[in-house]
Amino acid sequence: MYPREVFNRKTSRLPGRQVRVSKTISILQQPGVYILYRDDIPYYIGKAKRLGSRLFQHARRPGSRHDLFWNYFSVFVVEDEQKRSEIEALLIIAFPTANGARPKLQKHPYPEEVRNVMRALRGGKS
DSSP states (O other): OEEGGGGTOEEEEETTEEEEGGGGOGGGGSOEEEEEEETTEEEEEEEESSHHHHHHHHHHOTTOTTTTSOSEEEEEEOOSHHHHHHHHHHHHHHSOOSOOOOOOOOOOOOOHHHHHHHHHHTTSOO
């Protein structure tokens, strides 16, 4: 996990020139999926064509929807756009977060035998 502060702090990379620490993190120039954390608890999950730009928007836009609610983030590079959407959807389903997104994953119905077992477990007829 990276601290949110990398979008606020500057470093002297070249003599006489300061840049944001986030600009020195090469992985942030790539596409992928990100997780915003409140301390160590996942708060929000998203995807981006350029991770650094999207995270910068979350970090530096006062009053935005998620502005004050996160202090760490993690990123996963995913080049393929379709896989990026699938991974984002799986993470949203796996973690309870503030996401308002409804992932579009194909639902697979239970086989009849499984439905019978479930009914039996609930005390119904099998």
